[in-house]
Structure formats: C-alpha cells, structure tokens
Amino acid sequence: MSLFSEIRTHKYTTLKTFALYLMILVVGLNVSLPGVTLLDLQLAVNTTLDRITAILPSGSGIQWTFIWSYSGNVWILHLWGTESPPFIQSLHFAFGCGALIGPLIAEPFLLEIKHNQHSLLNSTSVRAIPQLKVHYPYMIVASFSLIVVIIFGIVYFIRRSNDPHPTRKKVVGENEKSSVTFLMHCVIVFLSCSFLFFYIGLELSFGTMLTTYVVNSDLKLDKSTASYMTSVGIILMGLGTSPIFGALFGFLQDFIFLSSKTASILFVSGCVGQFIIPYLIGNFVDKHPSIFLIISSFCGLMACMLVSEALY
Numbered sequence: 001m002s003l004f005s006e007i008r009t010h011k012y013t014t015l016k017t018f019a020l021y022l023m024i025l026v027v028g029l030n031v032s033l034p035g036v037t038l039l040d041l042q043l044a045v046n047t048t049l050d051r052i053t054a055i056l057p058s059g060s061g062i063q064w065t066f067i068w069s070y071s072g073n074v075w076i077l078h079l080w081g082t083e084s085p086p087f088i089q090s091l092h093f094a095f096g097c098g099a100l101i102g103p104l105i106a107e108p109f110l111l112e113i114k115h116n117q118h119s120l121l122n123s124t125s126v127r128a129i130p131q132l133k134v135h136y137p138y139m140i141v142a143s144f145s146l147i148v149v150i151i152f153g154i155v156y157f158i159r160r161s162n163d164p165h166p167t168r169k170k171v172v173g174e175n176e177k178s179s180v181t182f183l184m185h186c187v188i189v190f191l192s193c194s195f196l197f198f199y200i201g202l203e204l205s206f207g208t209m210l211t212t213y214v215v216n217s218d219l220k221l222d223k224s225t226a227s228y229m230t231s232v233g234i235i236l237m238g239l240g241t242s243p244i245f246g247a248l249f250g251f252l253q254d255f256i257f258l259s260s261k262t263a264s265i266l267f268v269s270g271c272v273g274q275f276i277i278p279y280l281i282g283n284f285v286d287k288h289p290s291i292f293l294i295i296s297s298f299c300g301l302m303a304c305m306l307v308s309e310a311l312y
Contacts, residue, residue, distance in 0.1 A: 003083075003086055006080070006083050010079075010165075012158075012159045013079050013080070013165075015155055015158070015159070016079065016155055016159070017076065017079060017080075017087060019151055019152045019155040020072060020075065020076070020091070020152075021090065021091060021094040022094070022148045022151060022152070023072075023148055023149075023152055024072055024091055024094045024095045024098070025094045025095070025097055025098040025148070026098060026141070026144065026145045026148050027072075027095060027098060028094065028095040028096065028097060028098020028099040028100075028101075028102065029098040029099075029101060029102045029105070029141045029144070029145075030098075030102075030141060030145070031095075031098070031099060031102075031204065031207070031208070032098065032099040032100075032101075032102030032103060032207055032208065032230075032234075033102045033105075033106055033137055033138060033141060034055055034208060035207060035208025035209060035210070035211055035212070035230070036102065036103040036106045036107075036110075036208075036211045036223075036226075036227045036230055037106050037109075037110065037134050037137065037138075038052060038053065038208070038211065038212050039110075039111075039211075039212065039215060039223060040110055040111050040132060040134035040223075041055070041134060043111065043132060044132055044134055048286070049212070049216075049282070049285070049286035050282060050283045050284075050286055052282075053209075053212075053278070053279065053281075053282025053283065053285075054279065054282070072091055073088060073091065073245070073249075073263060073267055074260050074263045074264060074267075076088050076091055077249070077258055077260070077263055078162070078164050078165070078260070079164070079165055080165050081164065081165030081166065081167035082165075082167040082253060083165065083167060084165075084249060085246040085247070085249055085250040086246060088245050088246045088249050089242060089243055089245060089246030089247075091245075092242060092244075092245045092246075093238070093242055096234065096238040096242060099207050099234050100231050100234045100235060100238070102137075102141070103211070103227040103228070103230045103231045103234075104227070104228075104231055105137045105140055105141065106134075106137040106227060107224055107227040107228065109133040109134060109136045109137050110133075110134075110223040110224055110227060111131065111132055111133075111134075111223070112222060112223070112224065180255055180256055184255075185256050188252065188255055188256055188310070189256070189262060189265065189266070191306055191309060191310045192248065192252060192266055192310070193265065193266055193269035193270075194269070194302075194306050195248075195303055195306040195307060195310070196266055196267065196269050196270035196273065197269050197270060197272060197273035198273060198277075198299040198300075198302045198303045198306070199241075199244065199270070199273070199299070199303045200270035200271070200273050200274045201270075201273030201274050201276065201277030201278070201299055202273075202277065202296055202299035202300055202303065203237070203241070203274070204274040204277070204278055205274075205277050205278045205281050205292075205295070205296060205299070206233065206234075206237060206296060207230065207233075207234055207237075208278055209278060209281050209282065209285060209292055210226070210229065210230045210233055210292075211223065211226040211227055211229070211230050212282075212285055212292075213285060213289050213292040213293075214226045214229055216285060216286060216289045217289035217290070217292075218289075277295065277299060280295060281295050281296075
C-alpha cells in the first residue's frame with residue numbers, strides 16, 4: 001500500500017503521529033537551546049565551561065531516553081508496523097527542525113562578547129553583567145511546549161485506542177518462522193547499538209557544542225554568528241543524515257522482528273552515546289577546542305566502519 005493510501009486509511013493514527021511530531025519538535029528545541037546558550041549560562045551561574053557542560057548530557061538524557069528513544073520511535077513502530085520507515089524519517093526531521101529553530105530563537109538574546117573579551121567567560125561574575133537575557137529563549141520554548149502538551153492531550157482524548165498496525169500483528173506471527181539464528185540476531189542488534197552510540201553522540205555533540213567551539217577556537221567568532229553557524233550546520237547535517245533512521249529500521253526489519261524491547265535497547269544505547277560523548281568534549285573544549293573536531297571525526301569514522309561491517 002502506498003504512503004498516501006496508508007494515511008487515508010488510518011486517519012486517527014495519522015493525527016496521533018502529527019501530535020507526536022510536534023512533541024519531538026519540542027524535544028529538538030529543548031536539546032538545542034543549552035548548547036547555543038551555554039556561554040551565557042556559564043556567566044549566569046558564574047562557573048567554568050567544563051562544569052557547565054555537565055548540563056548537556058544530564059538534561060538531554062532524560063528527554064531522549066523516555067520521549068525520544070522509547071515513546072517516539074517505538075510508538076511509530078507500533079502505529080505503522082512495516083510501513084514505519086518514512087514516518088520514522090519524518091519523526092527525525094521534526095527533531096531536526098526543532099534543533100534548527102532553537103538557535104534562531106536564542107540568537108537575539110545572547111550577550112555580545114567581542115574578540116578581546118573572551119577572557120570574561122572564565123572570570124566575570126553575573127553581577128558585572130546585568131544585561132543577561134538568557135532566560136527569555138527558555139521562556140519562549142516553555143510556552144510553546146505547554147501548547148504542544150495541550151494539543152497532545154486533546155488528541156489522546158479524541159481517540160484513546162492504541163491498536164497496532166495490521167502489519168504489526170502479521171509480522172509477529174511470521175517471526176516464529178524466521179530463519180535468523182539467535183546468535184545472528186544478537187550480532188545484528190549489537191552492531192546497530194554500536195552504530196547508534198556513535199551516531200547519536202556525534203549528532204548531539206555537533207548541535208550543542210559547535211557554538212562553543214567556534215567562539216573558543218582560533219576563529220574567535222561572536223556568539224550571534226556562532227548561533228547562525230549552528231543552524232546552517234544542522235541544516236547541512238540534516239540533509240545528509242535525515243534518512244538514516246528510516247533506512248536503519250527498514251534494513252533491520254528485513255532480517256529481524258523489531259519488538260518494543262529490541263527498539264528500546266537500540267535507542268538506549270544511543271542515549272548512552274549522547275550522554276558520554278558531549279561530556280568528553282565539554283571537559284576539554286575550553287582549553288583545547290580542537291578536541292571537538294577530533295572526537296567528532298572519530299565518531300563519524302566509527303559509525304562508517306560499523307555500517308560497512310553490517311553490510312558485509
């Protein structure tokens with residue numbers, strides 16, 4: 001059945017999916033804001049850069065584990081079954097849109113720091129900088145988040161049933177006849193988990209640490225320019241990586257049955273990557289900005305190697 005036929009046939013499922021896309025858009029906004037406002041947050045709490053970067057994995061880890069990893073991707077699998085790859089791709093597109101819009105919302109409220117004022121980032125108290133406006137973008141995003149939660153609740157009360165897609169029931173029965181051995185199943189899941197560890201860690205690190213890198217590196221750009229660079233970088237990265245999750249799930253469903261438990265294991269491994277990798281970069285990017293490029297390149301190389309191994 002074609003994509004548009006699926007949408008026409010399952011109207012309420014499409015409505016639920018759209019509400020989920022809005023929720024994931026909010027997650028993208030919330031994940032991107034701490035990265036682009038990190039230097040202002042550092043001044044607001046009067047701490048060092050390596051300490052303030054601890055908010056990146058701790059804050060985003062909660063969101064990704066419960067909303068992004070499980071409730072998002074697994075619910076799409078439940079709602080659309082074997083027809084889920086394009087909907088999963090759209091889900092990640094919604095996240096990318098949120099990550100793109102977040103820096104644009106924050107840019108007008110960032111504190112201007114000129115080239116000869118970069119030392120202030122490690123020495124100035126918030127009392128000396130009364131013009132901090134870093135709380136405004138968070139208020140804007142929080143207000144939009146509240147609206148989305150209300151919409152999500154309305155959609156839930158319109159149609160509370162949560163029946164799986166017909167192909168989901170069919171695949172469960174066919175899984176008993178699968179020719180994939182248990183060992184091969186474990187190898188496929190392990191390679192996929194390893195790939196998501198490096199890929200999601202790279203994706204989050206790029207979106208949240210790029211602003212900090214270009215401000216602290218030899219480029220010495222101001223934060224306004226850095227926020228626009230982050231948005232452009234997210235666009236370019238999204239153009240190349242947006243099909244990854246849809247292609248990954250489509251590829252896996254040709255070999256194994258993607259149960260909710262398996263899907264949860266896959267994305268929790270990605271959450272571990274997005275917790276560890278930004279934290280490693282954040283500890284060194286202040287004094288050694290090139291660590292951002294080194295770790296990002298290493299993660300990209302490992303992800304490519306794992307894909308090559310899986311295809312082989």
